[in-house]
Amino acid sequence: MLELATDALTVALTAAGLVFFLAGTVGLIRFPDTFSRLHALTKADNLGLGFIVLGLALQAESWHAVFKLGLIWALALVAAGTAAQLVARTALRADEGGRPTRQAEGRE
Amino acid sequence: MSGTVFDIVLCALILGAALAAVSGRDPFAAVVFFVVYGVFIATAWLRLDAVNVALAEAAIGAGLTGVLLLGAVGRLARLRETAPPARAAGPRLLAALAAGGTTLLLGWVFLTLPEPAGLHAEVGANLAAAGSENAVTAVLLNFRAWDTLLESIVLLAALIGIWALSPDAAWGGRPGMTQRTRAGGVLAQFGRVLPPIGLMVGVYLVWAGTKQPGGAFQGGTVLAAVALLAMMAGRIAPPRVSAPGLRLALILGPAVFLAVGLAALAAGRFLWLPPEHAYALILGIEAALTVSIAATLALMVIGPPQEAP
Secondary structure (H helix, E strand, C coil): CHHHHHHHHHHHHHHHHHHHHHHHHHHHHHCCCHHHHHHHHHHHHHHHHHHHHHHHHCCCCCHHHHHHHHHHHHHHHHHHHHHHHHHHHHHHHHHCCCCCCHHHHHCC | CHHHHHHHHHHHHHHHHHHHHHHCCCHHHHHHHHHHHHHHHHHHHHHCCCHHHHHHHHHHHHHHHHHHHHHHHHHHHHHHHHCCCCCCHHHHHHHHHHHHHHHHHHHHHHHHCCCCCCCHHHHHHHHHHCCCCCHHHHHHHHHCHHHHHHHHHHHHHHHHHHHCCCCHHHCCCCEECCCCCCCCCHHHHHHHHHHHHHHHHHHHHHHHCCCCCCCHHHHHHHHHHHHHHHHHCCCCCCCCCCCHHHHHHHHHHHHHHHHHHHHHHHCCCCCCCCCCCHHHHHHHHHHHHHHHHHHHHHHHHHCCECCCC
16 A cells, blocks of 8 residues: 555655646747746756656665655756856846857856 | 667668768768767667667767867867868769678678577576676676777877877876866856866766676766866866876776786786676776776877977
8 A cells, every 4th residue: 555655655756747848848948048048947957857756766775765865856956056157147248249169168 | 669769760870860960061061960979879779778889978978089070170160261272073982882891791791690599598507606796887897808998099199189189288188178267157156166077977887887788988088077077177287198097097998908917817817807806806897897888088189299298
Protein backbone atom coordinates (compact mmCIF):
# COMPACT_ATOMS: atom_id res chain seq x y z
CA MET A 1 0.00 0.00 0.00
CA LEU A 2 2.76 2.39 1.01
CA GLU A 3 4.69 1.39 -2.08
CA LEU A 4 1.69 2.19 -4.29
CA ALA A 5 1.36 5.61 -2.65
CA THR A 6 5.05 6.44 -3.21
CA ASP A 7 4.85 5.28 -6.82
CA ALA A 8 1.76 7.45 -7.42
CA LEU A 9 3.50 10.44 -5.83
CA THR A 10 6.59 9.85 -8.00
CA VAL A 11 4.46 9.80 -11.15
CA ALA A 12 2.65 12.98 -10.09
CA LEU A 13 5.87 14.84 -9.21
CA THR A 14 7.80 13.85 -12.35
CA ALA A 15 4.73 14.70 -14.45
CA ALA A 16 4.66 18.15 -12.83
CA GLY A 17 8.37 18.49 -13.67
CA LEU A 18 7.72 17.55 -17.30
CA VAL A 19 4.96 20.18 -17.51
CA PHE A 20 7.49 22.83 -16.50
CA PHE A 21 10.02 21.52 -19.04
CA LEU A 22 7.37 21.57 -21.78
CA ALA A 23 6.19 25.08 -20.82
CA GLY A 24 9.79 26.28 -20.66
CA THR A 25 10.54 24.85 -24.11
CA VAL A 26 7.41 26.42 -25.64
CA GLY A 27 8.34 29.74 -24.01
CA LEU A 28 11.90 29.50 -25.27
CA ILE A 29 10.64 29.10 -28.84
CA ARG A 30 7.64 31.47 -28.73
CA PHE A 31 8.61 34.38 -26.45
CA PRO A 32 9.62 37.57 -28.28
CA ASP A 33 12.83 38.76 -26.56
CA THR A 34 15.90 37.46 -24.72
CA PHE A 35 14.66 38.36 -21.24
CA SER A 36 11.30 36.60 -21.41
CA ARG A 37 12.96 33.62 -23.09
CA LEU A 38 15.41 33.45 -20.16
CA HIS A 39 12.44 33.60 -17.79
CA ALA A 40 10.91 30.56 -19.51
CA LEU A 41 14.21 28.69 -19.57
CA THR A 42 15.01 29.14 -15.87
CA LYS A 43 11.56 27.82 -14.89
CA ALA A 44 12.40 24.55 -16.64
CA ASP A 45 15.83 24.37 -14.99
CA ASN A 46 14.68 25.28 -11.48
CA LEU A 47 11.15 23.96 -11.01
CA GLY A 48 11.11 21.29 -13.71
CA LEU A 49 14.32 19.66 -12.54
CA GLY A 50 13.31 20.23 -8.90
CA PHE A 51 10.04 18.27 -9.29
CA ILE A 52 11.78 15.46 -11.18
CA VAL A 53 14.49 15.22 -8.49
CA LEU A 54 11.77 15.11 -5.79
CA GLY A 55 9.95 12.35 -7.64
CA LEU A 56 13.14 10.32 -8.15
CA ALA A 57 14.24 10.86 -4.54
CA LEU A 58 11.13 8.94 -3.41
CA GLN A 59 12.41 5.93 -5.38
CA ALA A 60 16.01 6.19 -4.12
CA GLU A 61 17.41 3.18 -2.31
CA SER A 62 19.50 5.09 0.23
CA TRP A 63 19.88 8.54 1.82
CA HIS A 64 23.21 8.61 0.01
CA ALA A 65 21.39 8.62 -3.34
CA VAL A 66 18.88 11.22 -2.12
CA PHE A 67 21.79 13.50 -1.17
CA LYS A 68 23.37 13.05 -4.61
CA LEU A 69 20.08 13.89 -6.35
CA GLY A 70 19.72 16.99 -4.18
CA LEU A 71 23.29 18.02 -4.99
CA ILE A 72 22.59 17.68 -8.73
CA TRP A 73 19.57 19.96 -8.39
CA ALA A 74 21.46 22.51 -6.29
CA LEU A 75 24.37 22.62 -8.76
CA ALA A 76 22.04 22.99 -11.75
CA LEU A 77 20.20 25.77 -9.88
CA VAL A 78 23.39 27.73 -9.21
CA ALA A 79 24.74 27.20 -12.74
CA ALA A 80 21.44 28.07 -14.48
CA GLY A 81 20.96 31.18 -12.34
CA THR A 82 24.49 32.40 -13.05
CA ALA A 83 24.26 31.69 -16.79
CA ALA A 84 20.89 33.48 -17.00
CA GLN A 85 22.35 36.56 -15.24
CA LEU A 86 25.35 36.65 -17.60
CA VAL A 87 23.22 36.23 -20.73
CA ALA A 88 20.80 38.91 -19.54
CA ARG A 89 23.61 41.39 -18.81
CA THR A 90 25.15 40.83 -22.25
CA ALA A 91 21.72 41.21 -23.91
CA LEU A 92 21.08 44.40 -21.93
CA ARG A 93 24.38 45.87 -23.11
CA ALA A 94 23.57 44.88 -26.70
CA ASP A 95 20.14 46.54 -26.39
CA GLU A 96 21.71 49.74 -25.11
CA GLY A 97 23.66 49.91 -28.35
CA GLY A 98 27.07 48.53 -29.06
CA ARG A 99 27.55 45.03 -30.28
CA PRO A 100 28.58 42.63 -27.48
CA THR A 101 32.27 41.91 -27.87
CA ARG A 102 34.10 38.82 -26.72
CA GLN A 103 35.45 40.78 -23.76
CA ALA A 104 31.97 41.86 -22.74
CA GLU A 105 30.87 38.23 -22.67
CA GLY A 106 33.62 37.41 -20.20
CA ARG A 107 32.57 40.30 -18.00
CA GLU A 108 29.20 40.85 -16.43
CA MET B 1 9.60 -3.03 -23.98
CA SER B 2 9.83 0.51 -22.66
CA GLY B 3 13.61 0.11 -22.89
CA THR B 4 13.36 -0.65 -26.61
CA VAL B 5 11.12 2.37 -27.20
CA PHE B 6 13.60 4.55 -25.29
CA ASP B 7 16.51 3.20 -27.37
CA ILE B 8 14.71 3.79 -30.68
CA VAL B 9 13.79 7.36 -29.67
CA LEU B 10 17.39 7.93 -28.52
CA CYS B 11 18.78 6.66 -31.85
CA ALA B 12 16.39 8.95 -33.75
CA LEU B 13 17.48 11.91 -31.60
CA ILE B 14 21.18 11.09 -32.19
CA LEU B 15 20.66 10.95 -35.97
CA GLY B 16 18.55 14.13 -35.92
CA ALA B 17 21.13 16.08 -33.89
CA ALA B 18 23.97 14.82 -36.11
CA LEU B 19 22.08 15.85 -39.25
CA ALA B 20 21.30 19.27 -37.80
CA ALA B 21 24.96 19.73 -36.85
CA VAL B 22 26.33 19.02 -40.35
CA SER B 23 23.56 20.44 -42.54
CA GLY B 24 23.08 23.89 -40.98
CA ARG B 25 24.55 27.02 -42.57
CA ASP B 26 25.10 28.85 -39.27
CA PRO B 27 28.35 27.70 -37.58
CA PHE B 28 27.05 28.69 -34.12
CA ALA B 29 23.91 26.53 -34.51
CA ALA B 30 26.06 23.69 -35.84
CA VAL B 31 28.23 23.76 -32.70
CA VAL B 32 25.15 23.85 -30.45
CA PHE B 33 23.76 20.77 -32.20
CA PHE B 34 27.19 19.11 -31.93
CA VAL B 35 27.05 19.56 -28.13
CA VAL B 36 23.48 18.21 -28.04
CA TYR B 37 24.67 15.26 -30.14
CA GLY B 38 27.46 14.63 -27.60
CA VAL B 39 24.97 14.56 -24.71
CA PHE B 40 22.75 12.05 -26.58
CA ILE B 41 25.80 9.89 -27.42
CA ALA B 42 26.82 9.93 -23.74
CA THR B 43 23.31 8.73 -22.86
CA ALA B 44 23.65 5.96 -25.46
CA TRP B 45 26.94 4.80 -23.88
CA LEU B 46 25.13 4.73 -20.52
CA ARG B 47 22.45 2.49 -22.06
CA LEU B 48 25.26 0.18 -23.23
CA ASP B 49 26.64 0.07 -19.64
CA ALA B 50 29.85 1.81 -20.74
CA VAL B 51 29.89 4.36 -17.93
CA ASN B 52 33.57 5.20 -18.50
CA VAL B 53 32.99 6.11 -22.12
CA ALA B 54 29.81 8.00 -21.22
CA LEU B 55 31.73 10.14 -18.72
CA ALA B 56 34.51 10.80 -21.22
CA GLU B 57 32.04 11.66 -24.01
CA ALA B 58 30.05 14.06 -21.82
CA ALA B 59 33.14 15.77 -20.40
CA ILE B 60 35.47 15.84 -23.42
CA GLY B 61 33.26 15.17 -26.47
CA ALA B 62 30.34 17.43 -25.62
CA GLY B 63 31.81 19.80 -23.02
CA LEU B 64 35.40 20.55 -23.87
CA THR B 65 35.22 20.11 -27.67
CA GLY B 66 32.05 22.20 -27.68
CA VAL B 67 33.84 25.05 -25.92
CA LEU B 68 36.83 24.79 -28.28
CA LEU B 69 34.51 24.89 -31.31
CA LEU B 70 32.60 27.89 -29.90
CA GLY B 71 35.94 29.68 -29.53
CA ALA B 72 36.71 28.83 -33.17
CA VAL B 73 33.30 30.19 -34.26
CA GLY B 74 34.05 33.48 -32.49
CA ARG B 75 37.45 33.65 -34.17
CA LEU B 76 35.88 32.92 -37.59
CA ALA B 77 33.31 35.68 -37.07
CA ARG B 78 36.10 38.19 -36.37
CA LEU B 79 38.00 37.02 -39.45
CA ARG B 80 34.89 37.38 -41.67
CA GLU B 81 34.63 41.05 -40.73
CA THR B 82 37.81 41.68 -42.69
CA ALA B 83 37.63 39.05 -45.43
CA PRO B 84 34.43 37.88 -47.19
CA PRO B 85 34.02 34.08 -47.04
CA ALA B 86 34.76 32.12 -50.16
CA ARG B 87 31.70 30.08 -51.14
CA ALA B 88 33.01 27.46 -53.51
CA ALA B 89 30.75 24.47 -54.13
CA GLY B 90 33.55 22.14 -55.28
CA PRO B 91 35.41 21.60 -51.98
CA ARG B 92 32.11 21.25 -50.10
CA LEU B 93 30.93 18.58 -52.50
CA LEU B 94 34.25 16.74 -52.20
CA ALA B 95 34.05 16.89 -48.38
CA ALA B 96 30.48 15.58 -48.44
CA LEU B 97 31.47 12.74 -50.80
CA ALA B 98 34.48 11.81 -48.66
CA ALA B 99 32.44 11.82 -45.44
CA GLY B 100 29.54 9.92 -47.02
CA GLY B 101 31.93 7.38 -48.55
CA THR B 102 33.66 6.80 -45.21
CA THR B 103 30.29 6.26 -43.52
CA LEU B 104 29.22 3.73 -46.16
CA LEU B 105 32.57 1.93 -45.91
CA LEU B 106 32.35 1.73 -42.11
CA GLY B 107 28.77 0.47 -42.33
CA TRP B 108 29.78 -2.17 -44.87
CA VAL B 109 32.72 -3.30 -42.68
CA PHE B 110 30.47 -3.43 -39.60
CA LEU B 111 27.84 -5.52 -41.36
CA THR B 112 30.23 -7.97 -43.06
CA LEU B 113 32.68 -8.64 -40.21
CA PRO B 114 32.02 -11.81 -38.20
CA GLU B 115 30.51 -11.26 -34.75
CA PRO B 116 33.57 -10.72 -32.50
CA ALA B 117 33.87 -12.82 -29.35
CA GLY B 118 35.20 -9.80 -27.48
CA LEU B 119 38.04 -9.66 -25.00
CA HIS B 120 35.86 -9.89 -21.88
CA ALA B 121 37.05 -13.37 -20.95
CA GLU B 122 40.76 -12.64 -21.40
CA VAL B 123 40.61 -9.32 -19.53
CA GLY B 124 38.64 -10.97 -16.72
CA ALA B 125 41.16 -13.81 -16.44
CA ASN B 126 44.09 -11.39 -16.10
CA LEU B 127 42.36 -8.76 -13.96
CA ALA B 128 43.89 -10.09 -10.72
CA ALA B 129 47.40 -9.25 -11.96
CA ALA B 130 46.45 -5.89 -13.47
CA GLY B 131 46.42 -3.76 -10.33
CA SER B 132 42.87 -2.48 -10.89
CA GLU B 133 39.48 -3.99 -10.22
CA ASN B 134 37.99 -1.90 -13.01
CA ALA B 135 38.41 -3.67 -16.35
CA VAL B 136 38.53 -0.38 -18.29
CA THR B 137 41.31 1.05 -16.10
CA ALA B 138 43.19 -2.26 -16.36
CA VAL B 139 43.02 -2.10 -20.15
CA LEU B 140 43.90 1.60 -20.39
CA LEU B 141 46.84 1.64 -17.98
CA ASN B 142 48.17 -1.90 -18.12
CA PHE B 143 47.15 -4.08 -21.07
CA ARG B 144 47.02 -1.21 -23.59
CA ALA B 145 49.23 1.32 -21.80
CA TRP B 146 50.88 2.20 -25.14
CA ASP B 147 47.67 3.81 -26.41
CA THR B 148 47.15 5.86 -23.29
CA LEU B 149 50.80 7.01 -23.21
CA LEU B 150 50.57 8.20 -26.82
CA GLU B 151 47.20 9.90 -26.16
CA SER B 152 48.75 11.95 -23.36
CA ILE B 153 51.61 12.97 -25.66
CA VAL B 154 49.19 13.86 -28.48
CA LEU B 155 47.41 16.26 -26.09
CA LEU B 156 50.72 17.97 -25.37
CA ALA B 157 51.47 18.23 -29.09
CA ALA B 158 48.05 19.84 -29.68
CA LEU B 159 48.76 22.48 -27.03
CA ILE B 160 52.16 23.25 -28.60
CA GLY B 161 50.33 23.66 -31.92
CA ILE B 162 47.91 26.15 -30.36
CA TRP B 163 50.73 28.07 -28.71
CA ALA B 164 52.47 28.30 -32.08
CA LEU B 165 49.62 30.65 -33.13
CA SER B 166 50.60 33.33 -30.61
CA PRO B 167 51.93 36.65 -31.97
CA ASP B 168 55.72 37.05 -31.53
CA ALA B 169 55.35 40.00 -29.15
CA ALA B 170 52.98 38.09 -26.87
CA TRP B 171 55.17 35.00 -26.49
CA GLY B 172 55.93 34.17 -22.87
CA GLY B 173 52.92 36.13 -21.63
CA ARG B 174 49.70 35.01 -20.01
CA PRO B 175 47.50 32.93 -22.35
CA GLY B 176 44.16 34.22 -23.58
CA MET B 177 42.72 37.72 -23.30
CA THR B 178 42.46 39.72 -20.11
CA GLN B 179 39.28 38.79 -18.24
CA ARG B 180 37.52 41.48 -16.27
CA THR B 181 34.66 40.76 -13.89
CA ARG B 182 32.55 43.02 -11.71
CA ALA B 183 33.85 42.66 -8.15
CA GLY B 184 31.16 40.98 -6.02
CA GLY B 185 29.11 40.24 -9.15
CA VAL B 186 27.36 36.98 -10.03
CA LEU B 187 30.26 35.48 -11.97
CA ALA B 188 32.77 36.37 -9.25
CA GLN B 189 30.55 34.66 -6.65
CA PHE B 190 30.00 31.64 -8.88
CA GLY B 191 33.77 31.35 -9.28
CA ARG B 192 34.04 31.28 -5.50
CA VAL B 193 31.26 28.74 -4.78
CA LEU B 194 31.85 26.10 -7.43
CA PRO B 195 35.64 25.38 -7.40
CA PRO B 196 35.72 23.57 -4.00
CA ILE B 197 32.92 21.21 -5.13
CA GLY B 198 34.53 20.76 -8.55
CA LEU B 199 37.93 20.00 -7.02
CA MET B 200 36.37 17.31 -4.85
CA VAL B 201 34.47 15.74 -7.78
CA GLY B 202 37.56 15.80 -10.02
CA VAL B 203 39.88 14.18 -7.47
CA TYR B 204 37.16 11.64 -6.56
CA LEU B 205 36.76 10.62 -10.22
CA VAL B 206 40.51 9.85 -10.44
CA TRP B 207 40.61 8.04 -7.09
CA ALA B 208 37.47 6.01 -7.82
CA GLY B 209 38.81 5.20 -11.31
CA THR B 210 40.88 2.31 -9.94
CA LYS B 211 37.74 0.45 -8.84
CA GLN B 212 34.79 2.10 -10.60
CA PRO B 213 34.22 4.12 -13.76
CA GLY B 214 36.34 7.26 -13.79
CA GLY B 215 40.00 8.01 -14.29
CA ALA B 216 42.59 10.58 -15.26
CA PHE B 217 40.83 11.87 -18.40
CA GLN B 218 37.41 12.31 -16.77
CA GLY B 219 38.80 13.76 -13.53
CA GLY B 220 41.30 15.92 -15.40
CA THR B 221 38.53 17.46 -17.52
CA VAL B 222 36.54 18.39 -14.41
CA LEU B 223 39.66 19.94 -12.84
CA ALA B 224 40.37 21.84 -16.07
CA ALA B 225 36.82 23.23 -15.98
CA VAL B 226 37.36 24.33 -12.36
CA ALA B 227 40.59 26.11 -13.32
CA LEU B 228 38.89 27.79 -16.30
CA LEU B 229 35.98 28.97 -14.17
CA ALA B 230 38.34 30.39 -11.55
CA MET B 231 40.23 32.24 -14.31
CA MET B 232 37.09 33.57 -16.03
CA ALA B 233 35.72 34.72 -12.69
CA GLY B 234 38.96 36.56 -12.02
CA ARG B 235 39.82 34.47 -8.96
CA ILE B 236 43.19 33.41 -10.38
CA ALA B 237 45.27 34.73 -13.26
CA PRO B 238 46.35 32.29 -15.99
CA PRO B 239 50.04 31.41 -15.49
CA ARG B 240 52.56 32.76 -18.01
CA VAL B 241 53.25 30.19 -20.73
CA SER B 242 56.96 30.52 -19.91
CA ALA B 243 56.50 29.70 -16.19
CA PRO B 244 58.67 26.68 -15.25
CA GLY B 245 56.00 25.34 -12.86
CA LEU B 246 53.44 25.30 -15.67
CA ARG B 247 55.83 23.55 -18.05
CA LEU B 248 56.51 20.94 -15.36
CA ALA B 249 52.77 20.35 -14.80
CA LEU B 250 52.28 19.88 -18.56
CA ILE B 251 54.94 17.17 -18.97
CA LEU B 252 54.55 15.49 -15.55
CA GLY B 253 52.05 12.85 -16.73
CA PRO B 254 53.80 11.71 -19.92
CA ALA B 255 57.18 11.88 -18.12
CA VAL B 256 56.08 9.67 -15.19
CA PHE B 257 54.37 7.28 -17.62
CA LEU B 258 57.52 7.05 -19.77
CA ALA B 259 59.75 6.64 -16.70
CA VAL B 260 57.63 3.72 -15.46
CA GLY B 261 57.71 2.21 -18.94
CA LEU B 262 61.50 2.55 -19.20
CA ALA B 263 62.03 1.12 -15.71
CA ALA B 264 60.03 -1.89 -16.85
CA LEU B 265 62.24 -2.12 -19.95
CA ALA B 266 65.19 -2.72 -17.60
CA ALA B 267 63.24 -5.70 -16.25
CA GLY B 268 62.56 -6.98 -19.75
CA ARG B 269 59.45 -5.38 -21.32
CA PHE B 270 58.52 -1.77 -22.05
CA LEU B 271 55.46 -0.61 -20.03
CA TRP B 272 55.15 -3.91 -18.19
CA LEU B 273 53.75 -3.53 -14.66
CA PRO B 274 54.84 -6.12 -12.07
CA PRO B 275 51.58 -7.43 -10.52
CA GLU B 276 52.70 -6.87 -6.92
CA HIS B 277 53.27 -3.13 -7.54
CA ALA B 278 50.69 -2.63 -10.30
CA TYR B 279 48.09 -0.88 -8.13
CA ALA B 280 50.55 1.69 -6.74
CA LEU B 281 52.05 2.29 -10.19
CA ILE B 282 48.64 2.76 -11.81
CA LEU B 283 47.58 5.20 -9.09
CA GLY B 284 50.85 7.12 -9.46
CA ILE B 285 50.56 7.30 -13.27
CA GLU B 286 46.88 8.33 -13.01
CA ALA B 287 47.69 11.09 -10.50
CA ALA B 288 50.51 12.50 -12.65
CA LEU B 289 48.41 12.19 -15.83
CA THR B 290 45.53 14.04 -14.14
CA VAL B 291 47.75 17.06 -13.39
CA SER B 292 49.00 17.19 -17.00
CA ILE B 293 45.59 16.56 -18.60
CA ALA B 294 43.91 19.22 -16.45
CA ALA B 295 46.62 21.80 -17.22
CA THR B 296 46.74 20.96 -20.94
CA LEU B 297 42.95 21.01 -21.49
CA ALA B 298 42.50 24.30 -19.58
CA LEU B 299 45.29 25.96 -21.59
CA MET B 300 43.87 24.63 -24.87
CA VAL B 301 40.58 26.40 -24.13
CA ILE B 302 42.21 29.68 -23.07
CA GLY B 303 44.26 29.75 -26.26
CA PRO B 304 47.63 31.28 -27.09
CA PRO B 305 48.96 34.43 -25.38
CA GLN B 306 47.43 37.54 -27.04
CA GLU B 307 49.07 40.46 -25.24
CA ALA B 308 52.73 41.30 -24.67
CA PRO B 309 53.94 40.13 -21.26
